[in-house]
Amino acid sequence: MGTSRSGRWGGRGPGNHGVTVRRAAAGDAKRLTRLVRTSRAYEGPYASMVEGYRVGPDYIEAHRVFVAADDTTGRVLGFYALVLDPPELDLMFVADEAQGRGIGRLLAAHLREEARGAGLTGVRIVSHPPAEGFYRSIGAESVGTVPAVLPAVRWDRPELLLRVG
Numbered sequence: 001m002g003t004s005r006s007g008r009w010g011g012r013g014p015g016n017h018g019v020t021v022r023r024a025a026a027g028d029a030k031r032l033t034r035l036v037r038t039s040r041a042y043e044g045p046y047a048s049m050v051e052g053y054r055v056g057p058d059y060i061e062a063h064r065v066f067v068a069a070d071d072t073t074g075r076v077l078g079f080y081a082l083v084l085d086p087p088e089l090d091l092m093f094v095a096d097e098a099q100g101r102g103i104g105r106l107l108a109a110h111l112r113e114e115a116r117g118a119g120l121t122g123v124r125i126v127s128h129p130p131a132e133g134f135y136r137s138i139g140a141e142s143v144g145t146v147p148a149v150l151p152a153v154r155w156d157r158p159e160l161l162l163r164v165g
Contacts, residue, residue, distance in 0.1 A: 024065035026057035088124040108138045121165030132158045
């Protein structure tokens with residue numbers, strides 16, 4: 001995998017052939033919002049967390065948001081948002097039908113490179129509880145728990161640190 005001056009990143013690992021990571025554009029906002037709102041990871045007790053959630057063009061312009069897109073169709077398969085100050089992974093989603101294809105790992109590898117390029121040594125992750133195992137599998141270390149903040153968040157969340165330096 002490698003990055004180019006255009007910011008495009010080609011996935012060449014198992015399961016992610018034909019996928020490019022690129023900077024999100026304002027025109028991706030509706031697709032990213034739909035990906036968040038329809039995620040099966042947020043069904044049942046977690047549904048209230050994404051109900052009415054919106055990834056707007058203003059958010060995309062203000063943060064480092066990157067999408068993994070199918071090279072043939074242009075379809076967005078996943079995305080992440082990196083906040084630099086303080087360094088935190090704000091969002092990471094992979095489309096339900098694209099899970100198991102290495103898209104999350106591709107995005108995580110890109111996140112590491114982006115964070116390193118920005119001079120960061122680590123990125124904080126406040127994880128959706130069911131996603132904690134994924135973040136640990138890419139090397140994030142547990143550093144604590146973020147307590148629930150009622151009424152918006154009704155459950156405690158794992159806090160992790162992904163070292164990138």
